[in-house]
Amino acid sequence: MRLARIAWAFLRSAVQHELAYRADFFGNVVRSLLGTGTAFGGLMVVFSHTESLGDWNFPQMLGLLGVFYVVQGVMAVFMSPSLNKTVEEVREGTFDYILVKPVPSQFIASTRRFVLWHVTDVALGVAIIVIAAGRLEDKVTLMDVLVFLAMIFTALSIVYAMWLSLTTLVFWWVRMENVTMIFNVFYETGRYPVEIFPFWLRQALTFIFPVAFITTVPARAITGREASWLTWIAPIVAIVVVLAASKFWRIGLSRYSSASS
Amino acid sequence: MTADISVRNLVKHYLVPVREGGLRASIKGVFKRRHRRVRAVDGISFEVARGEIVGFLGPNGAGKTTALKVLSGLLYPTDGEVAVLGHTPWQRKRDFLSRMTLIMGQRQQLFWDLPGIDTFLVNKAVFGLDEPTYEASFNLLSEMLELGDLLYKPVRQLSLGERMKSELAAGLLHSPSVLFLDEPTLGLDVTMQQRIRQFIKDYNAATGATILLTSHYMADVKALAERVIVIDQGLVLYDGLLQGLVESYAPHKTITLQFEQPVEIKDLERYGEVERIDELQFRIKTAKDAAPGATARLLADLPVADLSVEDPALEDVIDQVFRTAAE
Ligand SMILES: Nc1ncnc2c1ncn2[C@@H]1O[C@H](COP(=O)(O)OP(=O)(O)OP(=O)(O)O)[C@@H](O)[C@H]1O
Ligand SMILES: [Mg+2]
Numbered sequence: 001m002r003l004a005r006i007a008w009a010f011l012r013s014a015v016q017h018e019l020a021y022r023a024d025f026f027g028n029v030v031r032s033l034l035g036t037g038t039a040f041g042g043l044m045v046v047f048s049h050t051e052s053l054g055d056w057n058f059p060q061m062l063g064l065l066g067v068f069y070v071v072q073g074v075m076a077v078f079m080s081p082s083l084n085k086t087v088e089e090v091r092e093g094t095f096d097y098i099l100v101k102p103v104p105s106q107f108i109a110s111t112r113r114f115v116l117w118h119v120t121d122v123a124l125g126v127a128i129i130v131i132a133a134g135r136l137e138d139k140v141t142l143m144d145v146l147v148f149l150a151m152i153f154t155a156l157s158i159v160y161a162m163w164l165s166l167t168t169l170v171f172w173w174v175r176m177e178n179v180t181m182i183f184n185v186f187y188e189t190g191r192y193p194v195e196i197f198p199f200w201l202r203q204a205l206t207f208i209f210p211v212a213f214i215t216t217v218p219a220r221a222i223t224g225r226e227a228s229w230l231t232w233i234a235p236i237v238a239i240v241v242v243l244a245a246s247k248f249w250r251i252g253l254s255r256y257s258s259a260s261s
Numbered sequence: 262m263t264a265d266i267s268v269r270n271l272v273k274h275y276l277v278p279v280r281e282g283g284l285r286a287s288i289k290g291v292f293k294r295r296h297r298r299v300r301a302v303d304g305i306s307f308e309v310a311r312g313e314i315v316g317f318l319g320p321n322g323a324g325k326t327t328a329l330k331v332l333s334g335l336l337y338p339t340d341g342e343v344a345v346l347g348h349t350p351w352q353r354k355r356d357f358l359s360r361m362t363l364i365m366g367q368r369q370q371l372f373w374d375l376p377g378i379d380t381f382l383v384n385k386a387v388f389g390l391d392e393p394t395y396e397a398s399f400n401l402l403s404e405m406l407e408l409g410d411l412l413y414k415p416v417r418q419l420s421l422g423e424r425m426k427s428e429l430a431a432g433l434l435h436s437p438s439v440l441f442l443d444e445p446t447l448g449l450d451v452t453m454q455q456r457i458r459q460f461i462k463d464y465n466a467a468t469g470a471t472i473l474l475t476s477h478y479m480a481d482v483k484a485l486a487e488r489v490i491v492i493d494q495g496l497v498l499y500d501g502l503l504q505g506l507v508e509s510y511a512p513h514k515t516i517t518l519q520f521e522q523p524v525e526i527k528d529l530e531r532y533g534e535v536e537r538i539d540e541l542q543f544r545i546k547t548a549k550d551a552a553p554g555a556t557a558r559l560l561a562d563l564p565v566a567d568l569s570v571e572d573p574a575l576e577d578v579i580d581q582v583f584r585t586a587a588e
Contacts, residue, residue, distance in 0.1 A: 002386075002389050005386045005389075006383070006386045006387055008386070009382055009383045009385070009386035009387075010383060012379075012382070013372065013375055013379040013380075013382070013383060016375060016379060017372075017374060017375055093368060094368055094369070094370070096330070096335050096363070096365070096368060097363075097368070097370035099334065099335050099353070100333055100334065100335065100358060100361075100362070100363050101358060101384075101387050101388075102355040102356075102357075102358035102359045102387070102388065103387055108387075254337055256335070256336070257275060257336065258330055258335055258336060
């Protein structure tokens, strides 16, 4: 409850911050529209030459694209801004002021920045998913939707754990540059179902950098594809990685040495 | 009197990677980092009673900021015991963090692009202050610091002094009972320093808060702290009354003289080290015990227009402390 109020306070200051830079807001929305539009068009072109990718047909791939944007949007709304801000603050030493607050530092570090216009990414993602669902051969059932929501939640938890872990590295490598870049290189692979990659890469994308759980698994749920065993272990994976990341954060924190002066 | 802060044998060493010059050394450094140990705080002990204002003095790099950071729970110490308000700071218990504050002149917590009030509202939520508590605290600080409409302008548009006032208010919103102030007057002009100083004094009087403060401006120390702790190279050199510091480290007094007509310098040199200010004005540094006798004879023998006897400037005393320690 108290934590919700704090997040709300951060959110409000973010809104104010963005209203102060209104021009930015519209520019970004346009950019985000163009981005999704291009991806959408690219997919149309590919499917004008072929019936399926791996064994995913057009609406299913569209569903995957939607999931990709929803997750990316949520990440961009608060995870990457907050955690990048944290990296910067640890480097500069202003992180001191977060540590002296009577709130778990992990919570503040993860929620202190919101970039609201990325909500448009989420909205576009949802729109794409709805369009995709409408074009599927089989009707989407209520059960599909429920499993899908659970999988999205799982995916977001995993993504969060990854962000948090990457951020924690700053306690060892103070000069760590843009976390977002490292992350995005891997995340881009989430535009495709893991099945289309060769065996070793597929394993890596499932167990090392678990993009499989982030886009493929939720997309399967909403596009009427059979649930694989990955669906069943996904929640467990999510719980484990979130707890592990949190533990890692605390270990990193004990190494925090502030900055001189 | 209860001790709000108690520190026993506190040690904080930093391990800093050593970067050597040259490509070969750099490559070697990637695989095997060498570390150098910086003994920032090397075994200090002291206590601060509730309601006391203590000045923490020392030259650059003495370890003052490091000690304050350990005391406020930011850093894990290398060794030693610390209790602040009955808590071990680095456990960062909520009760501890809600009752103390750390304000650093060289580091700001206010959101740069937003008006100060936004940081206040976030802190209100963070400290879980209810509306009446927040209002009361806000009004008090706003009045004491004469914040006026400063809080409604983006922080980046404020002057250094205005920003520091807002910083203080932001750090005190939750009415902490222990304050760690690291150079709160850093870089401010004399008037603003004076204001901040007065505020700290009033705040202490009004709330009975315990304050540990560092400053390189002796005027701050003189105005605020009856007691000082002097540290250098991580060790305590002196802990006691400011007056006692002056007496024990400044065994001389300064006699300032204004003459009616020119005098021979050698008539003055009998009494101590002479400094000529202008033709008719001199300053003599004389042994403390000899000061009364010297004064009497100067008045009797020479055409004195004006004479004053003073303790040396605090800056000089402190300087003396460090030089004595170095020997
Ligand atoms: N984060 C850090 N990592 C490594 N060494 C540090 C760090 N912070 C401080 N030091 C070193 O520890 C020593 C004490 O520094 P500290 O900042 O505590 O001094 P200080 O008394 O506050 O000095 P000043 O009056 O200049 O503020 C210095 O030698 C400094 O270089
Ligand atoms: Mg300092």
